[in-house]
Amino acid sequence: MAEHLTLVSLRRALSARGSVSEKVADDFLSALIASIQDGLQKDGQVTINGLGTFKLQEIPARESINVATGERFTIDGYKKVVFVAGAAHGNSGTKKTEEPIDPIQKLGEQAEEIKDILSELNAMTPETPVEESAEPMPPVVAVAAPKTKKPKRAKKSKEVEQQPEEKTEQAAALVSTEATEKTEPAVAVVSTEAAEKTEASEKTEAPTEDEPAKEKPKPFNPLLTGLITIGVFTMLLIIAYFVLRHQIVSWADGMRSDIELRVNTTPDESVTTAMPEVVEENLNAGQTEGQNSAEQTETNEPAKVTEKARPSSPYFDDSKRKFTKFQATETVGQDSRLAWVAKKHYGEKAMWVFVYEANRDRVKDPNLVRPGTKLRIPKLPLELRDINNPETKALLDRLSEKYLRE
Amino acid sequence: MNNKEIIQSVSQKAALTKQATEQLLHATAQIITETLKDGGDVKIQHFGSLEVRAHQARTVINPRNGQKTRIPAKNVWTFKANNRLKDAVNQ
Numbered sequence: 001m002a003e004h005l006t007l008v009s010l011r012r013a014l015s016a017r018g019s020v021s022e023k024v025a026d027d028f029l030s031a032l033i034a035s036i037q038d039g040l041q042k043d044g045q046v047t048i049n050g051l052g053t054f055k056l057q058e059i060p061a062r063e064s065i066n067v068a069t070g071e072r073f074t075i076d077g078y079k080k081v082v083f084v085a086g087a088a089h090g091n092s093g094t095k096k097t098e099e100p101i102d103p104i105q106k107l108g109e110q111a112e113e114i115k116d117i118l119s120e121l122n123a124m125t126p127e128t129p130v131e132e133s134a135e136p137m138p139p140v141v142a143v144a145a146p147k148t149k150k151p152k153r154a155k156k157s158k159e160v161e162q163q164p165e166e167k168t169e170q171a172a173a174l175v176s177t178e179a180t181e182k183t184e185p186a187v188a189v190v191s192t193e194a195a196e197k198t199e200a201s202e203k204t205e206a207p208t209e210d211e212p213a214k215e216k217p218k219p220f221n222p223l224l225t226g227l228i229t230i231g232v233f234t235m236l237l238i239i240a241y242f243v244l245r246h247q248i249v250s251w252a253d254g255m256r257s258d259i260e261l262r263v264n265t266t267p268d269e270s271v272t273t274a275m276p277e278v279v280e281e282n283l284n285a286g287q288t289e290g291q292n293s294a295e296q297t298e299t300n301e302p303a304k305v306t307e308k309a310r311p312s313s314p315y316f317d318d319s320k321r322k323f324t325k326f327q328a329t330e331t332v333g334q335d336s337r338l339a340w341v342a343k344k345h346y347g348e349k350a351m352w353v354f355v356y357e358a359n360r361d362r363v364k365d366p367n368l369v370r371p372g373t374k375l376r377i378p379k380l381p382l383e384l385r386d387i388n389n390p391e392t393k394a395l396l397d398r399l400s401e402k403y404l405r406e
Numbered sequence: 407m408n409n410k411e412i413i414q415s416v417s418q419k420a421a422l423t424k425q426a427t428e429q430l431l432h433a434t435a436q437i438i439t440e441t442l443k444d445g446g447d448v449k450i451q452h453f454g455s456l457e458v459r460a461h462q463a464r465t466v467i468n469p470r471n472g473q474k475t476r477i478p479a480k481n482v483w484t485f486k487a488n489n490r491l492k493d494a495v496n497q
Contacts, residue, residue, distance in 0.1 A: 005441040005448040010434070017433045024422070028430045031419035033453045037494050038415065039407030049409040050435035052483065056495060079495050083456065083485030 040081065052085040315384055316395055323358040323378030332373045338366055345377045348387050353399040354378055366403050442483060454487040 005013075007029065015025040036054060039046035044056035061077035315321050330341050338352035346354075356366045358378040363369055386392055407415070409431075417427040438448050438456065447457035463479040487495070 003444075003446045005438065005446055005450075007449075007451045010437060010448070010450065013437045014430060014433055017437065018426075018430050020426070020430070024420075025430070027420040028416065028422060028427065029434070029450075031416045031422075032412075032431070032434070033450065034419055035407075035412050035415040036453070037491060039412060040491075040495055041497075043407060046407045046412060047409055048412060048431065048435060050432060051438060054485065078492075081454065081485065081487035081491060081495060083483060085483040 044079075050086065052083055055082050055084060056080070057082045315381055316391060318399070321357070323354070323376075325379040326358070326376045327379045328377040330375045330377055332369050332371055332375060336369060336371070338363070338369060338375075341375060341377070346380065346385065350387070350393075350396045350400065351380070351384075353396060353403060354380060354384065356403055357399075450488075452488055452490045454485055454491055456483055456485050458482070459484050 011022055011025045011029055014020075014029070015022045018025065020028075036046045036048075040054060040056055046054045048054075057080045059078050059080050061074050063072060063074050065072055328345065330345070332341070338355050339349040342352040342355050343349045352366070355375060355377060356363060359373075359375050362373055362375070369375075383389065384392055384395075387396075413424055413427050413431060416422070416431070417424045420427070422430070441448055442456060442458050445458070447455060449455040458481045461480050461482055464477050466475050466477055467473070468475065
C-alpha cells in the first residue's frame with residue numbers, strides 16, 4: 001500500500017478492488033464524504049463498520065486573556081470532529097487482519113451451532129449442512145447474502161442483550177430465529193418447524209420483556225411515598241425542636257440579662273426607682289414563660305411574650321445599660337482606634353460604641369484615644385452581639401451619632 | 407447515523423445499489439485500514455486526514471484508591487478534520 005493514501009490513490013485502489021470503474025469509485029467516494037458530513041450535521045455521529053465512528057464533540061466557549069494587553073475575551077465554542085477507531089482497531093498498529101474476517105467467522109460459528117441443534121432436533125436434514133458449510137467460505141458473497149436479513153437478527157440480539165438474566169432463552173431465541181432465516185429457502189419442513197419455534201420463543205420473550213416494565217413502578221411507589229413521608233416527618237420534628245430550643249434559649253438569655261442588670265443596678269448609686277419594678281416584671285414574665293415552656297405547651301402565648309420581652313430587653317435602654325463583666329483589656333497602641341479594637345474583639349467595627357461606653361471614664365473623645373490607654377472590653381449579652389438584629393443596628397446607629405456629636 | 411443508514415444515504419447519492427455500496431464501503435474501510443497498518447496516513451480532500459500516533463506506555467493512578475495501573479504503549483488512530491468539514495459542521 002502507498003505511504004500516503006490520497007483521494008486519487010484511494011479511488012484507484014477502490015476501483016481495482018471493487019472491480020468498478022474509476023468514475024463509479026469517484027462517485028461513491030464523494031457521496032460517502034457528503035453522507036458523512038450530512039450524518040455529522042444531522043445527529044453528530046457516523047459509524048462505519050470495519051473502520052470506526054466519527055463523532056462531533058462540543059467544545060464550549062471559554063474565556064481567555066490577551067497576554068499582550070491583559071484584556072479578557074471569549075474564545076467561541078465550536079464542534080470538533082473526533083474519530084474513534086472501531087473495537088478491532090484499538091491497537092491498530094499491532095493487531096493484524098482480525099476485523100474483516102471477524103463477522104464472517106461469527107456467522108460460520110453460528111451456522112455450525114445451528115447445524116448441530118437442527119440435526120439434534122430432526123436427525124434427518126441432509127441439505128442444510130451443505131448449504132451452510134458453503135456460506136462462510138467466500139467472504140464477500142457471504143457478507144452480501146445474509147446482510148439483507150441481518151438487521152432483523154441484530155435487533156433481536158439487541159433486545160435479548162437487555163436481559164442478561166435469561167441467557168438460555170436468549171440463546172434459544174437467537175438460534176431459532178437464525179434457523180428460520182437461513183433454512184427457509186432450503187428446506188420447507190425445517191423452516192416450518194423452526195418458525196414454530198421462533199413463535200414460541202418470541203412468545204416467551206414478549207412476556208419477559210413486559211414483566212419488568214409492569215413490575216417496576218409497583219414496588220417503587222409505596223416505598224417512595226413511605227420514604228417521603230418519613231423525610232417530611234423528620235423535617236417537621238427537627239424544625240419543632242429548633243423552634244422550641246430557640247424559645248428556651250431566648251428566654252434564658254432574657255433571664256440572665258435581667259439578673260445581670262439587677263446586680264448592676266443595686267449597688268449603682270441613684271439610677272431610678274422605676275427600674276427594679278421593670279426588672280421584676282420581666283422576671284415574672286420570664287418565670288411564667290419558663291413554666292409554660294417547661295410544660296411544653298406549644299401555644300402562641302409564650303412566643304408572643306418572648307417577642308415582646310426581647311425589645312424591652314434593658315440593654316437597649318441607654319440609661320439601664322451597664323457593663324460589669326469584661327472579657328479582656330486592651331492597651332491602645334499608636335494610631336489605634338476604638339473601631340479597630342471593636343473589630344478585633346467583636347468582629348464588628350460599629351460596636352466601638354460599647355467599648356466607648358464601658359470606658360467613658362478613660363476616653364474623653366471617641367475619635368482620639370491616647371496611646372497607652374487601657375480599655376476594658378465588655379462582655380456583650382447575646383442580644384447586643386447579634387449585628388443582624390435590626391434593633392441592635394438601630395441602637396448602634398443611634399449611639400454612634402450621639403457620641404460623635406458630644 | 408449507523409452503517410445501514412450511511413449505506414442508504416450513499417447509495418442514493420451515488421445512484422448505486424445498496425449491495426454495491428456496501429461492498430465499496432467495506433473495500434474502502436479495508437484499504438484505509440491496511441494503509442494505516444502499514445504505517446501510512448490517509449489524506450482525503452474536503453474531508454480530513456487519518457493517521458496513526460504512537461502513545462507511550464504510562465502509569466495512571468486511580469484517584470479513588472491510589473492504585474497504580476500501567477497502560478501499555480499503543481498506537482491510536484487520530485482524525486483531523488479538514489477546514490471544509492469543520493466549517494460545514496460548525497455552520
